[in-house]
Amino acid sequence: MTELLVPIVVATLAAGTPLVFAALGELVAEKSGVLNLGVEGMMLVGAIAAFAATVASGSAWVGVLAGMLAGAAMSFVFAVLALTLQANQVAAGLALSLFGLGLSAFAGKPLESVALQAPQAVPVPLLSEIPLLGPMLFSHQPLVYLSWLMAVLVSLFLYRSRAGLVLRAVGESPASATAIGYPAIAIRYLATLFGGAMAGIAGAFLSIVYTPMWVEGMTAGRGWIALALVVFATWRPARVLAGAYLFGGVTMLQFFAQGAGVAVASQLLSSLPYLATIVVLVLISRNPHTIRLNAPVSLGKPYHPDA
Amino acid sequence: MRLRLEARPAPSRAMRYLSPLVATALTVVAGFIVFSGLGREPLAAFHAFFVRPVSSLNGLAELVLKASPLMLIATGLAIGYRANVWNIGAEGQLILGAIFGGGLALAFPGAESRWFLVLMVLAGATGGLLWAAIPALLRNRFNTNEILVSLMLVYVATLLLSYLVHGPWRDPQGFNFPQSRMFADAALYPILAEPTRLNAGFLVALGAVACGWLFIERSFLGYQMRVAGLAEAAARYAGFSSGRTVWIGMLAGGAAAGIAGVGEVAGPIGQLTSSVSPGYGFAAIIVAFVGRLNPVGIVFASLLMSLxxxxxxxxxxxxxxxxxxxxxxxxxxxxxxxxSDVLVHYRVRLLPRAPAPREEAAA
Incomplete structure (x- = not known):
């Protein structure tokens, strides 16, 4: 039993990691009132930038940095459209996703047949020697640990720091925040850029650690699932973590079911994460109070200080 | 010097129509930059990209052929978008249309009646409708976000089609390729202009766009949905049902995408394969916006997108x-x-110097 348990947990955590990064980033952006539907596009561009940079430099860390910068650059385009030029956020986010899909497919064509060696997992000294828990929780890729650290940091930032309080205030009422002297638009810019950088890291994890190769459209809807996760988590970082691993588990289910020789069409198993997303959205949205109490009040609404 | 946005008292009508043209011009300029950046001679590249494809009769026929599904889907989506109902899963609804219509063609390989195609179109519309009904139902019953649900269903639809053409519907004589048998002649749209591939699906698309125009511009229901999109509170006060708005908004896009799906499999493809659309369902979202959510504009935008x-x-x-x-x-x-849409609602003013920050905070 335990021989099976360890690989299942390890694979689940790995499959959930890109969702943790992307959803935490989007959560911060949404807390400031910005609904960026372009996560899928930012992840894809992050993934191809990270892959190309890793191939060129030979260093996975250079790749992660490139992915992060590419994701942030994408979110900057969104921010200019939605925050400065007052475009509809839904439309601008869709545009970002479509653009990212096109840009990454175009830029990735020459790299489609290149293979990368996945970086070695880094066991945490001492902790990884704990029986059972050690191999399950402390023998991972560095980015997995980073995702946990980010969850803690985002949580502390939002709920235990003054800057986080200001950011949440901007998300509730940008006009009030402006009135007491905070630069609402600048804060939204920063939150959006953070979301882009995190989506970029999520993409980098996929293309240089998880897969590790470049395939057109390789995020396969994970950016959209991350958006659903933020709703599912009712905008709380800790629940993002739980939700991401739930999805990681559903994703892994297909591989273990196929390995165990379960006679179900592979396509049915592959569609489980998408169906699970729908089920989860229904469960959480069923009670309108849950959403209304937790969603930032100004989410998705354009704000112009002069208007 | 700095730029400043100044709200217009009323949205500029002129800019509403000019901004798609500005966007097209900017895209062409960006194209020049991209081509030069890639080391291609920009003028030659421009010619190869934007001119040569349509400098023959066959090219023009292909232009219209590819524009047909785009204008069809975009018109359906526009009905929803005008009411703030965001169906972005048209690609999945298109696939379901192809499965329903194509399934009918496979079930009756001996069909000969010319009415058979009409049945296929109806089946396709039903398929798209049912797939779009899921996000509509969930939004109305459970308040679920229709953007995410409709998009998730795109992936499910893709996998469903893949299952069918790899499994039960695979052509036994097809050398194991993931594709169905070819459809009978009665299950294919007649060609309009030999020797091109332009088929009667184009007329179906034009007809649907005309119906969309009548609905949006000339029907009371279309008016109610426009009000719902512009001022939700006003719509509620007037007693327009928001549930019905969601249903119609989603189903219009679903039915249109389903018909477009039949148009692909009963048109240029002629069978079911694992990929029945090069992303028409997503491109149609752009067409709807560039066409200003207006069926006439959408026809022009679909030609541009097809190009x-x-x-x-x-x-x-x-x-x-x-x-x-x-x-x-x-x-x-x-x-x-x-x-460029910023110019619809705002005037861009050049100010000589940034005013003192205090003043701005007070204002």
């Missing part, structure tokens, strides 16, 4: 660039459109 598809194919053959460049241009077009 981007043809240009991508031409760029692959003549410039040795990946045809994925189409997606790049499509995305840029929407970016530029959203960017």
């Amino acid at each position: 981007l598809y043809l240009g991508g194919e031409s760029a692959q053959m003549e410039l040795r660039l990946p045809s994925a460049i189409t997606g790049l241009f499509q995305g840029m077009l929407l970016f530029f459109l959203l960017g």
